[in-house]
């Protein structure tokens with residue numbers, strides 16, 4: 001059968017549950033924490049993994065299996081595994097692929113909590129995502145190494161040139177792990193570009209409705225089996241209800257991401273032409289620092305953007321306080337547009353000089369564009385900037 005396109009997979013992929021006449025179109029939530037057996041023989045075989053079946057909630061669950069199968073299909077992966085959160089997925093992949101003594105190399109442009117999770121394991125070599133020479137040099141030391149990157153970063157939406165990074169990692173015998181949360185599988189499929197594993201905070205676009213916290217790793221079957229064995233011992237499983245909500249949200253992934261990406265492109269163009277805006281960061285703009293990588297790697301520019309208002313912190317706070325459609329809130333990837341001020345939230349511990357060095361000026365605002373009417377969002381920002 002020919003491979004279906006991503007928008008179709010987002011609706012239909014996964015285990016459809018019951019078959020036969022009158023089968024439900026929507027799968028139930030499989031809340032059972034334990035499963036029973038008709039015979040001791042079945043019981044012992046399932047326990048020994050020599051016969052397929054569910055046994056106990058920390059080992060496998062049909063609702064999380066359904067979500068994992070859908071994400072694997074969208075990412076073009078052999079298999080996937082769900083986790084209790086995006087950070088649980090990050091932690092598991094590092095435990096499995098970067099045991100103590102592994103040199104971790106990463107672009108500087110990374111999710112803040114991921115930076116601390118990497119650092120907790122030992123020294124990390126950070127380089128600018130465009131500085132391939134520095135990344136190659138950091139990978140070239142003796143011993144095992146791992147390269148960790150995000151397809152599109154937050155808040156600057158810096159795009160990693162994944163084919164180039166995969167080549168650098170593999171030349172050093174290191175795996176490339178990619179966080180594809182911001183780009184989504186509709187914007188990019190990192191495994192097609194040479195990544196060895198791809199992960200998501202499914203809390204964001206995959207769920208899309210800001211009502212569940214979840215993580216997923218998609219990878220070759222052999223790696224997913226190692227992650228499963230790790231999860232049996234660490235226990236960071238996703239609850240069935242949360243898995244069901246994420247799978248339900250994913251059915252509209254295509255609609256949401258295509259809409260929000262087009263809206264973000266329109267808003268980015270509008271803001272770039274605005275007299276009170278100094279800079280806009282969005283991969284759709286020719287002025288974007290990683291516009292080249294975006295052309296190679298992204299099928300959609302995405303729904304996240306950042307912009308710097310003239311007038312520093314006071315002006316940024318005035319815009320934040322002036323919006324009436326955008327929500328003042330953290331996180332991204334929901335149907336609702338959220339606006340945040342990195343200098344007073346995610347980066348609040350940095351001094352003014354440190355903020356400037358991190359490329360987060362005090363006037364920078366981040367927008368996660370949702371599914372409202374784009375004209376209302378433009379009006380909202382326009383009014384707040386005035």
Ligand SMILES: *Cc1c(COP(=O)(O)O)cnc(C)c1O
Nearest residue numbers: 085086087111179181201203214
């Ligand atoms: C939110 C986020 C995470 C962490 O995911 P949680 O589900 O909040 O644990 C990791 N990476 C990126 C890029 C994120 O946006």
